[in-house]
Amino acid sequence: MVHGIPQGAATPARASDQNARFGSAAQSPVRGGRQSASAPLISVAGLRKEYEAQKGESVLALDRIDFDVADGEFVTLVGPSGCGKSTLLQILAGILPPTQGQIALKGSPVIGPRREVGVVFQEPVLLPWLKVIDNVLLPAVVHKLDLAKYRARAMELLTLVKLQGFENRYPFELSGGMQQRVAIARALLNDPAMILMDEPFGALDAMTREEMNLELLAIWARAKKTIVLITHSIQEAVFLSDRVVVLSARPGRVIDVVDIDLPRPRTFQMLSAPEFGAAANRLRGQLMVQGGTIE
Amino acid sequence: MSEVTQVDAGQAPAKSRPKAANFSFEPLLLPTSLICLVALWDAAVRYLGVPAYIIPAPIDVAFALFRIFSGQLFWTHFGITFFETVSGFALASAMAMFIAILMTVSRIAEKLLYPYVAALQSMPKIAIAPLVILWFGFGLESKIVLAALLCFFPMLVNFATGLRATDELRLRLLHVLDASPRQVIWLVRLPSAMPFVLAGVELGAIYAMLGAIVGEFVGARAGIGYWLMQMNATMDTAGSFALLVVLAAYGVLVQRFLRFARRKLLFWYASERAAIHRSAAPH
Numbered sequence A: 001m002v003h004g005i006p007q008g009a010a011t012p013a014r015a016s017d018q019n020a021r022f023g024s025a026a027q028s029p030v031r032g033g034r035q036s037a038s039a040p041l042i043s044v045a046g047l048r049k050e051y052e053a054q055k056g057e058s059v060l061a062l063d064r065i066d067f068d069v070a071d072g073e074f075v076t077l078v079g080p081s082g083c084g085k086s087t088l089l090q091i092l093a094g095i096l097p098p099t100q101g102q103i104a105l106k107g108s109p110v111i112g113p114r115r116e117v118g119v120v121f122q123e124p125v126l127l128p129w130l131k132v133i134d135n136v137l138l139p140a141v142v143h144k145l146d147l148a149k150y151r152a153r154a155m156e157l158l159t160l161v162k163l164q165g166f167e168n169r170y171p172f173e174l175s176g177g178m179q180q181r182v183a184i185a186r187a188l189l190n191d192p193a194m195i196l197m198d199e200p201f202g203a204l205d206a207m208t209r210e211e212m213n214l215e216l217l218a219i220w221a222r223a224k225k226t227i228v229l230i231t232h233s234i235q236e237a238v239f240l241s242d243r244v245v246v247l248s249a250r251p252g253r254v255i256d257v258v259d260i261d262l263p264r265p266r267t268f269q270m271l272s273a274p275e276f277g278a279a280a281n282r283l284r285g286q287l288m289v290q291g292g293t294i295e
Numbered sequence B: 001m002s003e004v005t006q007v008d009a010g011q012a013p014a015k016s017r018p019k020a021a022n023f024s025f026e027p028l029l030l031p032t033s034l035i036c037l038v039a040l041w042d043a044a045v046r047y048l049g050v051p052a053y054i055i056p057a058p059i060d061v062a063f064a065l066f067r068i069f070s071g072q073l074f075w076t077h078f079g080i081t082f083f084e085t086v087s088g089f090a091l092a093s094a095m096a097m098f099i100a101i102l103m104t105v106s107r108i109a110e111k112l113l114y115p116y117v118a119a120l121q122s123m124p125k126i127a128i129a130p131l132v133i134l135w136f137g138f139g140l141e142s143k144i145v146l147a148a149l150l151c152f153f154p155m156l157v158n159f160a161t162g163l164r165a166t167d168e169l170r171l172r173l174l175h176v177l178d179a180s181p182r183q184v185i186w187l188v189r190l191p192s193a194m195p196f197v198l199a200g201v202e203l204g205a206i207y208a209m210l211g212a213i214v215g216e217f218v219g220a221r222a223g224i225g226y227w228l229m230q231m232n233a234t235m236d237t238a239g240s241f242a243l244l245v246v247l248a249a250y251g252v253l254v255q256r257f258l259r260f261a262r263r264k265l266l267f268w269y270a271s272e273r274a275a276i277h278r279s280a281a282p283h
Helices: A010-024 A085-092 A132-136 A138-142 A149-162 A177-190 A204-221 A235-241 A268-272 A274-292 B001-011 B025-050 B058-068 B071-105 B108-121 B125-136 B140-164 B168-176 B181-220 B224-233 B237-265 B266-279
Strands: A042-052 A058-069 A074-078 A100-105 A117-120 A194-199 A225-230 A243-245 A254-258
Touching: A042 A085, A042 B025, A058 A085, A074 A085, A074 A235, A085 A194, A085 A225, A117 A177, A117 A268, A117 B125, A117 B168, A132 A149, A132 A177, A132 A235, A138 A149, A138 B181, A149 A177, A149 A204, A177 A194, A177 A204, A204 A235, A225 A235, A235 A268, A243 B168, A254 A274, A268 A274, B025 B058, B058 B071, B058 B125, B058 B237, B071 B108, B071 B140, B071 B181, B071 B224, B125 B140, B140 B181, B168 B181, B181 B224, B181 B237, B224 B237, B237 B266
Parallel strands: A074 A225, A074 A243, A117 A194, A194 A225
Antiparallel strands: A042 A058, A042 A100, A243 A254
């Protein structure tokens, strides 16, 4: 079922081929084979971000970013550190305006923060003076929603992230992994169409991280949400995703989009499957190539 | 390093120390030193022959304290000074919070107000006391104004620093949720600033009383400061000492109360600092 995973010499050729295509036809972004039939949930076209540095110089962080994410899909963005991944996520979340290009969510342009988008940061960012349940309810408080109704939903979400019984605890009584699960529940409160995650498990130790990856897949399956996750771990990207979008070093550009055709539900046994290794190698090849020849 | 981490990894707040199995002298330290100090004072006064109007013996101060508390006068004077202190403090803390929020929300307000704040803060406010008496008279008002004036700046500086020190990630979270500026203040900035706010309040409570008493020194008809001046004039040094003991006791009580408030309000803060420590520590 794995298709198109040439290794070694074939990889850079493909990358440059894609770059050429982006250049000529910016309005037809590359899509993963399977999802291209339905209308995308979010589509990013010709995105470019420049930062104003000192002395009027501008730094190009992201350039010619095109990709689509279908409804219900799990897409991972990988790239070397400093490739503008977090900038991209902030643009997708609507809290940072792009210099050029469009993002459309459900067909309408993203020009500010949207309730259909939940965000999970690198750190849990829980408010330490609030109980777990009140942290989960924060979006409802901000949006002035009916708290009685949302309290019930918050309890359901805590059960979903396997934290039932912890609603009246304070964040400092929880481990790092549990805190991040509270943050996931909080991101789900508004029933968003999409969840953006910025290296959500980067601050956790390796063991907890693997556990959380499995947990995240279970949450994804149960909550039936679209997830766009940023990581710099190739293994994490392959293990979690339907599709991996590979970004180059600064300025970040899409250099490859890789379909991961491992069956669901994913298990740790798949880490040793040949398909897993092939996909991981292809990603590794891409990231090495752009490190060596591009820029 | 790892042992420390283990100790505060649980929910143990900063207070708990590893308990020694054997007897500890620590709780006896303060009473013992106090007894020694009073004994030394008594011996010095007795054997050096210091006259009672310069430094009274401890026993005279104790009698003076008894005399003060048994009369009606104490509560009148103390009540007035306390009222001035609390009114001045309330006025100043409300103003300080308002201006601190204004300076946080608006760049222009900050640029406009900060130079004045900095200039006025470094000015010795006590020097204005005679002017304040001139403007507001010998009644309560001038004392309230002085109390407010003295405690306003330390509180403003603390409040403003606290409001500005809010963790960038918390602000980003609220931004993602599309919160209004008012919500950012109430939901995140103010609670985040609480450690600074309480530190400012602690300073303010002390400075407010200082302002009230200085005002009473300069011109008043009643109050602890007025009474102190009276005792000084009549060479009642034991009485002055007794009043100073009362003022010190007030300071200790305020501090005790604020420490209690801190424990109740900032239960989350010690653990947060411990967490920052833990994540910063090399493994």
